[in-house]
Amino acid sequence: MAATLAQKIIARAAGRDQVAVGEIVTCAVDLAMLHDLSGPRRIGPVLERLGTGVWDASKVVLVTDHLVPAIDAASAGVLALTRKWAAEHKIENFYDMQGICHVVLPERGHLKPGLFVVGGDSHSTTGGAFGCFMFGIGATEMVAVLATGETWIKVPETILINCSGKLAAGVSAKDMMLALCARLGMDGGQYQAVQFAGEAVTAMPMTERMTLSNMAAELGAQAGLIAADETTARYIREAGGDPGDIERWQGDKDAEYRCTHEFDVSNLEPHVALPGSPANARPVSTVQGTVIQQAYIGACTGAKLVDLRMAAEVLKGRQVATGIRLLVAPASTRTTAAAAADGTLQALTEAGAILMPTGCGACAGLGAGILAEEEVCISTTARNFKGRMGAASSKVFLGSPYTVAASAVSGAICDPREFLIQRCGENG
Amino acid sequence: MFGDDIDTDVLAPGQYMKGPVAELAKHCLEAVDPAFAPGVADGDVVVGGRNFGLGSSREQAAQVLKILGIEAVVARSFGGIFYRNALNLGLVAVVCPAICAVKPGDILIVDARAGRIENRTQNDSYECEPLPEHLISMIEAGGLIPHLERKLAAELKNGDPT
Structure with missing residues (x-):
């Protein structure tokens, strides 16, 4: 059989x-x-x-x-x-x-x-x-x-x-x-x-x-x-x-x-899940411009070495927007060590990211990086159920490390491809 | 009564997870209905929509309902881990596609063995998925651990500790 x-x-x-x-x-x-x-x-x-x-x-x-x-x-x-x-x-x-x-x-x-x-x-x-x-x-x-x-x-x-x-x-x-x-x-x-x-x-x-x-x-x-x-x-x-x-x-x-x-997946656009459920996902263009207070790069699904590199690709030579906090909690100590060795961490911290301890952190509302009432966050984590990352009225959007990093730079949710295309232009 | 996609974070909010379960129970479903935990009574039945208990594997999501005196959870469908957790803790969880006909406050009698829910208020009844006998006996024993204790004790009595 x-x-x-x-x-x-x-x-x-x-x-x-x-x-x-x-x-x-x-x-x-x-x-x-x-x-x-x-x-x-x-x-x-x-x-x-x-x-x-x-x-x-x-x-x-x-x-x-x-x-x-x-x-x-x-x-x-x-x-x-x-x-x-x-x-x-x-x-x-x-x-x-x-x-x-x-x-x-x-x-x-x-x-x-x-x-x-x-x-x-x-x-x-x-x-x-x-x-x-x-x-x-x-x-x-x-x-x-x-x-x-x-x-x-x-x-x-x-x-x-x-x-x-x-x-x-x-x-x-x-x-x-x-x-x-x-x-x-x-x-x-x-x-x-x-x-x-x-x-x-x-x-x-x-x-x-x-x-x-x-x-x-x-x-x-x-x-x-x-x-x-x-x-x-x-x-x-x-x-x-x-x-x-x-x-x-x-x-x-x-x-x-x-x-x-x-x-x-050939024509797939970057996607962002609206607060409440990962199933609320839609192309990033539909929520472009949504103002955020926090950007979070962390968790098992969103802070592995490959994820930190994606964020660094966007952040290198740029600055996190004024008034926005970008928190980065690498998924493991080995991830941190590898990201330190290849310059990824430097790109992140030079851009203004705050380096957090390794662990599940704010993803499940247990560690540091919790949200206040009405605050808006875009996060590389896997879930955005009501109140998961903090106060019940806080709002969590989910996105890729590219999208989260790009949103941190612009202060509002945005399509990371604009940043990557710009970079290509700058380089060549 | 609750709608679709009641997740484990609203059943057992993360910020209270490191404390005692009795304290956590006070915050059960608070994000969607602050009146739920203070108002619920022993023997109440929680009715949900599709995918009740989706999300985390935290079994406190089922445990808090039991602590609050909930007798059974009936939903159109369940998150897989929540469903297993509920039964393992001795909380009756029943899949019933017709449950949306129920109104808040209706008096329900859940017969998981027969696969039948009686609505005394509306004088109606609904078919549901019956639970197999081995799961019924586990629930009747009070859950997986008391069930396992009995099994281990029986094995010891028969001189077979393996």
Whole structure:
């Protein structure tokens, strides 16, 4: 029977030759990712009550990212508890303040094609960029995983999104996902697996592919898969991991998909999501001139090295507009180091950007950079639900790092391509 | 009663997430209806539209509803992680496409096993997706953890600690 990539991974984890769509199966978990907010503080006491301990400490990765660095006694308390739990349970893969979990996992070589991975965070779909079946679960379900090493899953159908064509200059994976959220809606994935394919995806570096898989969560998908290729293998090797057998983790050519969406990205314009939902996305031209107070470049989906470089491309030699605050929170310490080494950070700070600590920061309203009532922000993050980044009446627009940087320079939302075209003119 | 796309950030606002859950519950849905948390009573049923609970994996989004005494959430569809979280915490979550016929204040009796919702006020009833028996028994046990405790205790009794 022809199988999708999702079916192949689930079958392997369930110890079966094949699995059918709709079947409920029990799978052995290859890796469980926890973070400070949903991890030990919620899991610890329940796990203790069960008395089982952790089934396999080597298969657990724990990251502090949501509450770092502590901004008050409450967040400091959660972090202290997290560190104590890591020591007590001998969690070797403990990354304390090293970056956002979804970026740290691949950076440290923990992901490879074919793995069945759970994460205590909805953006765990990011791991799909590496050909893993990785999905988010709640804390209670994580307790069961830590106690037993297993979880159940209903084998999902796969929705194929075939991305053809070539992205224009100044247009990125974030624009693609915002456009897809508008087109398909936030339950467009219907808790199925979504798989991204096509020449536009193949052409992307891993960090851009991660943006696609990350925001598959915004489509309501359980997983956001991308079949591995040589780009994947190279990234994993450079991260010190072993990519394994890439050929094995491909969907069969005649596999059945729930449906295929054709998405030609050639003429895609930069997109911006209006406040309230990523599905409110539309071409940037329709909101051009909207005045902002804050521009935020951060989060798992919007502050990887590739994202900071996009922003630097726009900001180099320019200045953030008077009265606008541009906050940049790199997604990991390795991102910061690489951006410092290649001059990206310098371009950002010389333009007037404020460098923030690595971590989830203001994205989920937990860290520094919170918005006041009625303030308007444009952000590279993944979600803009009401009140998420601060006061209930604050407004968050979502855009690519190009668009956010360009808007910071002009003081109002604008099309970044104007800046990039100008630059071409200046240079030549 | 709520409309479409009630997200986890309005159910469990991020700025109160690091504090105790009981405190967080006071702010549940405050951004869309400030009267909800103070006004809700034990045994109430929350009715939502499409994609209820979309967004984050934070299970406090379901937990706060339980703390506020909500007996069941009925919606046209659910965000996948929220749905699993609700059931795992012993909160009944039922998919019911016809639920938009309900009006605020209607008295509802939810029978998740039979897949039926009775509207006593309007003297009507709606078909919904029944929950499979293994999930019903988990909810009746109080959620996944009490269910797992029982299972582990039974295994221990049978001399099989694995």
